[in-house]
Amino acid sequence: MDGTRPHRTNPLLRASLKRPNILITGTPGTGKTTTARYIAEATGLEHVSVGDVAKEKECFEGRDVELDTYILDEEKLLDHLEIILADGGKVVDYHSCELFPERWFDLILVVRATNAVLFDRLSARGYSARKREENLECEIMQVVLDEALESYEKEIVHEITSETEDDLQENAQRVKDWLTQWKVDCRDRVQKAEGMEE
Numbered sequence: 001m002d003g004t005r006p007h008r009t010n011p012l013l014r015a016s017l018k019r020p021n022i023l024i025t026g027t028p029g030t031g032k033t034t035t036a037r038y039i040a041e042a043t044g045l046e047h048v049s050v051g052d053v054a055k056e057k058e059c060f061e062g063r064d065v066e067l068d069t070y071i072l073d074e075e076k077l078l079d080h081l082e083i084i085l086a087d088g089g090k091v092v093d094y095h096s097c098e099l100f101p102e103r104w105f106d107l108i109l110v111v112r113a114t115n116a117v118l119f120d121r122l123s124a125r126g127y128s129a130r131k132r133e134e135n136l137e138c139e140i141m142q143v144v145l146d147e148a149l150e151s152y153e154k155e156i157v158h159e160i161t162s163e164t165e166d167d168l169q170e171n172a173q174r175v176k177d178w179l180t181q182w183k184v185d186c187r188d189r190v191q192k193a194e195g196m197e198e
């Protein structure tokens with residue numbers, strides 16, 4: 001095999017050199033968007049807000065007036081996201097995670113918040129009492145964390161908090177360290193595969 005261009009012909013090796021996709025999930029108000037933006041800035045990965053993609057590509061089937069939310073056209077949204085995530089290198093944020101194919105993500109960060117912090121943030125957002133209570137209950141019952149643990153390998157699911165500037169820096173550093181290790185693991189995988197090819 002040509003040592004200077006080892007990955008031209010082997011799709012398996014090419015796939016293993018793809019940059020990772022990271023999903024940042026959690027109850028609304030826990031700090032997903034803030035964290036995702038910060039991490040993207042710190043790592044050079046690209047932030048993808050699933051909510052923004054849904055709006056831009058009009059992935060809605062209507063509006064649930066009672067719940068005060070849009071009804072998502074999941075199939076349409078997933079089709080758009082598949083294209084966006086295909087090359088890797090994305091930091092994706094969304095308040096749910098079970099709708100995505102497991103293979104899309106290499107790391108899942110679940111942002112958690114205390115009741116008091118979430119109450120204040122959702123109140124500041126002008127949520128109705130009902131919507132606020134639903135989200136607070138969702139966080140207390142750790143719905144999104146359980147969803148993540150059921151949908152992905154437990155080893156790649158991590159809980160984080162986002163309340164202070166220090167939290168943002170610390171979380172970004174953790175992701176940077178993880179990316180460094182991820183690259184080392186990729187290189188090892190490629191070298192091993194090359195060894196097996198020879």
Ligand code: DAT
Pocket residue numbers: 026027028029030031032033034035121162163164165167168
């Ligand atoms: P989400 O995307 O989960 O709905 P957000 O990122 O919009 O949440 O954050 C909700 C509010 O909390 C917003 O006013 C910004 C603030 N916030 C989040 N993380 C923070 C942090 N680490 N330090 C200070 N404020 C933060």
